[in-house]
Amino acid sequence: MRIKIKSRKAKIGLGVLLALTILIGATVAFYFWQMRLQKPAEINMADHMHHASPSSHAGHHTTTSTGTSCESLTATDSDAPVRDFDLTAASATIRLDNGKTVDAWTFNGISPGPELRVKEGDRVKVTLYNKDIEDGVTIHWHGVVVPCSQDGVAGVTQDAVMPDERFTYDFIATVPGTYWYHSHQMSSIQAEKGLIGQFIIEPKTDPYAVDRDMAGLLQKLGSQYVFNGMTQGLIVPGKAGDTVRLRLTNGANDTLEMGVAGAPYRIVAMDGNDIHKPGLLEGKSFNIGAGQRYDLLIQLPVQGKVVVGSTSEDSLKVTLGIGAEPVTTASGDLFSFLDYGSPVPGDKVDSLTIDKSFELKLGQNVFAKSINGKSFHEIPPMNVKEDEHVRITVSNEGGGDHPFHLHGHTFRLLSKNGEPVKGSPIYLDTILTKKDETYELYLVTDNPGLWMAHCHNLMHASMGMSMMLNYEGITTDYRVGTKSGNLPDL
Ligand SMILES: [Cu+2]
Incomplete structure (x- = not known):
C-alpha cells in the first residue's frame, strides 16, 4: 500500500526525519572510518608495549638474536x-x-x-x-x-x-x-x-555408545541466523532409543540461550573438553556464548520428537527423531557448570600452585571496548615464561556479554564470583562473562608462542577488547597494522 502524504506539516516532518537519518548515518560512517584510521601503522605484537620508544625502532625491524x-x-x-x-x-x-x-x-x-x-x-x-x-x-x-x-x-x-x-x-x-x-x-x-x-x-574410543553424531554451527549470515546454513532449522532422523551426540557451536557474536524439549539430556563436553560424569538435565536451558561449544547427549524417547532450540529465535533449532512435537517446558532455569558432574578422584584442585596472576577488567563505553581501561595494542600483554602456573581473573565491569577467548591453551575454571567449581573439572577456551561476573581461570604455560586473548563478540574485539599472552623470548617477523594490511580483529 502506498501512503500519500497530504499535509505540509507531515512533509516537513518527513524531511526532518530524513535529514536526521542521513546525519546519524554519516556520523556512524565517520566513526567507523575514524576507528580504521586509528589502527596502528605497524606494530610488533611480541614487543608492542615498547613501540612508542622513538629511538629503538626507527623504521626497520629486526629479530632479536636471542629469541x-x-x-x-x-x-x-x-x-x-x-x-x-x-x-x-x-x-x-x-x-x-x-x-x-x-x-x-x-x-x-x-x-x-x-x-x-x-x-x-x-x-x-x-x-x-x-x-x-x-x-x-x-x-x-x-x-x-x-x-x-x-x-x-x-x-x-x-x-x-x-x-x-x-x-x-x-x-x-x-x-x-x-x-x-x-x-x-x-x-x-x-x-x-x-x-x-x-x-x-x-575420539579414538568414544566413552559413549552413540548412534548418531551431528554437528550444528550457529551463525549469522547476512542479517539472519542460520544453523549449518539453514534458515529453518535442522532435522536429525532417528528412531526411539537412539543416542544422539549433538555438537553445538556458536559462531555468531551474540549469546544464544538454548533449550531442550522432549527428553532429558546431558552436557557431555564444553569447548571440546569432556565433563566428568555428567548428570541428566531436564527442562534446563543453557547459555552458549560466542565461540563456545556444547556437546549434548540425548536419547530419543519412545514417542515424539526432541527439539533443541534457541529460546529467542524460533527458527534456530534442531529437531531430532519422529512423531509429535514436544510440549515445550521452558522453565527459564539456567544450567550452571559450578556443580555439574562429579570431581575426578585424586584431582587436587585446592592445591594447585600459582606462580603468576593477572587481573583483567573488561569494560566498555559507546566508542570502545577495553581491558583494564585500555584498548588493543595499548593493553600491556600478559607476559609469561614456559611452565608457569598462571591464574587469570576476568571481571566483567562494563556490562554486556563478553565471551573471553584465549588462543593456544585450554584453561581450567576455578571459580565464578568467588564460588569454586564443585562438580566436574571445567576446561574451556572461551568463558562467557556477563555484567558484574568474575571468573578465575587457571592454566599451565605449556605452549610457547604469541597468543591472542580477546572477546569473541568479534565486534567487541574490533573495538579494542583484544590483547596478547606472550611467552618470554618468542619473536615474530610479522606486523599488525595498516602498513602490512594485517588487521587480525578489525
Ligand atoms: Cu565483548
Whole structure:
C-alpha cells in the first residue's frame, strides 16, 4: 500500500526525519572510518608495549638474536596418519533454503565451509587458497591447541593470505572434541561474511555408545541466523532409543540461550573438553556464548520428537527423531557448570600452585571496548615464561556479554564470583562473562608462542577488547597494522 502524504506539516516532518537519518548515518560512517584510521601503522605484537620508544625502532625491524621466532614453532615430525584438506576462500552469492540470496564469503563455495572431521592423533594438513578476498584471509583453529606458527592470526603468526596465494596449515589433532575454524584477518567482518566452519576431532574410543553424531554451527549470515546454513532449522532422523551426540557451536557474536524439549539430556563436553560424569538435565536451558561449544547427549524417547532450540529465535533449532512435537517446558532455569558432574578422584584442585596472576577488567563505553581501561595494542600483554602456573581473573565491569577467548591453551575454571567449581573439572577456551561476573581461570604455560586473548563478540574485539599472552623470548617477523594490511580483529 502506498501512503500519500497530504499535509505540509507531515512533509516537513518527513524531511526532518530524513535529514536526521542521513546525519546519524554519516556520523556512524565517520566513526567507523575514524576507528580504521586509528589502527596502528605497524606494530610488533611480541614487543608492542615498547613501540612508542622513538629511538629503538626507527623504521626497520629486526629479530632479536636471542629469541625464538613463532614461525619456527611447528608441529613435530611424526608418523601420524595424514588428513589433507583444501579450502578455497572466495566470494559467492548463496541461495538460502528460504529462497533469499546472500552475498557471502565462502570456503569451497559454501558458508559455513565444509565440516572437517578427523580422528584423534591425525596429522591435519589444510591448504588455504584465497581466490578473491581482497583484504586477504587466514584460518584460526578455534580451541585447538596448535603450535604458534599454525594459529592463523594475521600479523602475529603469519601474513594474511592474499588473492591467488596459498598457505598450508599443519598440526596434530591431539584433544578430541568439537572445534571450529574462522578467518582471523579482519575477523569481525570476515567471520560474519561467512568464512567459518566446523572442525571435529573424533575420539579414538568414544566413552559413549552413540548412534548418531551431528554437528550444528550457529551463525549469522547476512542479517539472519542460520544453523549449518539453514534458515529453518535442522532435522536429525532417528528412531526411539537412539543416542544422539549433538555438537553445538556458536559462531555468531551474540549469546544464544538454548533449550531442550522432549527428553532429558546431558552436557557431555564444553569447548571440546569432556565433563566428568555428567548428570541428566531436564527442562534446563543453557547459555552458549560466542565461540563456545556444547556437546549434548540425548536419547530419543519412545514417542515424539526432541527439539533443541534457541529460546529467542524460533527458527534456530534442531529437531531430532519422529512423531509429535514436544510440549515445550521452558522453565527459564539456567544450567550452571559450578556443580555439574562429579570431581575426578585424586584431582587436587585446592592445591594447585600459582606462580603468576593477572587481573583483567573488561569494560566498555559507546566508542570502545577495553581491558583494564585500555584498548588493543595499548593493553600491556600478559607476559609469561614456559611452565608457569598462571591464574587469570576476568571481571566483567562494563556490562554486556563478553565471551573471553584465549588462543593456544585450554584453561581450567576455578571459580565464578568467588564460588569454586564443585562438580566436574571445567576446561574451556572461551568463558562467557556477563555484567558484574568474575571468573578465575587457571592454566599451565605449556605452549610457547604469541597468543591472542580477546572477546569473541568479534565486534567487541574490533573495538579494542583484544590483547596478547606472550611467552618470554618468542619473536615474530610479522606486523599488525595498516602498513602490512594485517588487521587480525578489525
Ligand atoms: Cu565483548
